[in-house]
Amino acid sequence: MSTLSNAYEALLRNRHLVTGRPVLVGIRDANLLNHWPDGGLAITDHFGVFEQLQQVANWQSVFGTPANGPVSDPCNTAVVFLPKAREELTFRLRLAASLLKPGGHLLLIGEKREGIAGAVKQLKAIAPESEKMDSARHCQVWLGKPDQADTDFDEAAWVSWHTVDSAGISLEVAGLPGIFSDGRLDEGTALLLASLDTVAPRGPVLDFACGAGVMGAWLQKRWGLAVDGVDVQAQAVTCAGLTYDRAKVSGVILPSDGLNGVTGRYQTIITNPPFHSGVATDTSMTEDFLKQAAKHLNPGGELRLVANGFLPYPRLIKQYIGNCRVLMKTPRFSVYSANRH
Incomplete structure (x- = not known):
């Protein structure tokens, strides 16, 4: 009970x-x-x-x-x-x-x-x-x-718009009260985008915990890739759809608890996952996602994840996906990459 x-x-x-x-x-x-x-x-x-x-x-x-x-x-x-x-x-x-x-x-x-x-x-x-x-x-x-x-x-009257610039690409991003990183490009997402700027990821691509759709819209502007997005939060699903529409990019935005609502398979999954539940640190959502991610990656497909360096993700990524590499690192954040076993 x-x-x-x-x-x-x-x-x-x-x-x-x-x-x-x-x-x-x-x-x-x-x-x-x-x-x-x-x-x-x-x-x-x-x-x-x-x-x-x-x-x-x-x-x-x-x-x-x-x-x-x-x-x-x-x-x-x-x-x-x-x-x-x-x-x-x-x-x-x-x-x-x-x-x-x-x-x-x-x-x-x-x-x-x-x-x-x-x-x-x-x-x-x-x-x-x-x-x-x-x-x-x-x-x-x-x-x-x-x-x-x-x-x-x-x-609709509560929707706000702000501009995000990364690697010469400018996007108008929708916001609603309560959405993650409303009104700014957060440090973790900026680092993940930097890691995606030099070599194009292989499609199709899924953006897990897509938030307002910044990464999916940016990837399509940068590399011409259609990117699907999924998020558990209603504000995120609404804003990601609006961001995609404003940027004139394609991709399906789905509400889903983890990957439960996702049926497709992808060559690349990118994510800047949340690690809070209320005011407490909670990494269980990301661990559940990692358990599910392998079956949505094609053989050899890549998971790319950015997270605070203190979180225990390298061990979990190795356990559920494959050998974990650090692509980029700052004092606070690391970008991890792994290919499906």
Whole structure:
């Protein structure tokens, strides 16, 4: 049986505050829905969680925002779980408020170590009379009623654009709150692109954990290769599609938890994988990916991965793919390469 997080336990302790049909925004554990058998609306930006939510009776599930799936009915209570990125919180709060019936209430729940105390200012910008209802399980629970004059929500209005330049190639890249490295080219991706600038990788190419689509779009501009992209996060899937469209490049962008949704085989897989879950370091996603990657690489196909040097990836790459080489290195990052056994 799954052990619920502190934030979910705090919600259950205050379930009397959830009246009528609820909407849960930012849910990461489908087991929570079993405590509301009458159902409601569950929204997640994690595709693996979305697949689990779809199996729960009486609940409607949405991946990302209602722009990616219509909502059947407005709700009485919206529960917002605190995201890691502060800029994503206002995004979630506005989304939640737009799904409420007139007079509906908004609950914000998060752990103290995640910054719930500082997040209250953002809540009060939408629901000025919000009150703290409980402090338990290292969490705080806040309740407010949103200003009904400001509850419209359009995901497209939240999209931003920034320019990325690498090796003489300039790209316009889409961003949404909560996406990795929004508004800049991160150091790891820049190093990986530098390693791909001198010799063209062999296609077809897959960009795992593609984020906003920077590497796939850049590779196509540099070498004329069609690059497919896959990511678990809804914002990434949306932004990568927009980046590809703006750059006029080709390739399929798929939502997938790991490589579970990928059916093709590739000559090259590139990745700058995440290593955080919430605020904690978590390399399990990358280890799961490496276990799956071999069956999606053609014989002799290459995996190329960039990561912080302190992470234990060389051993895992050798175990699951083949002999691991270091192509480039900085004080913080290394680019690893291996060919399938």
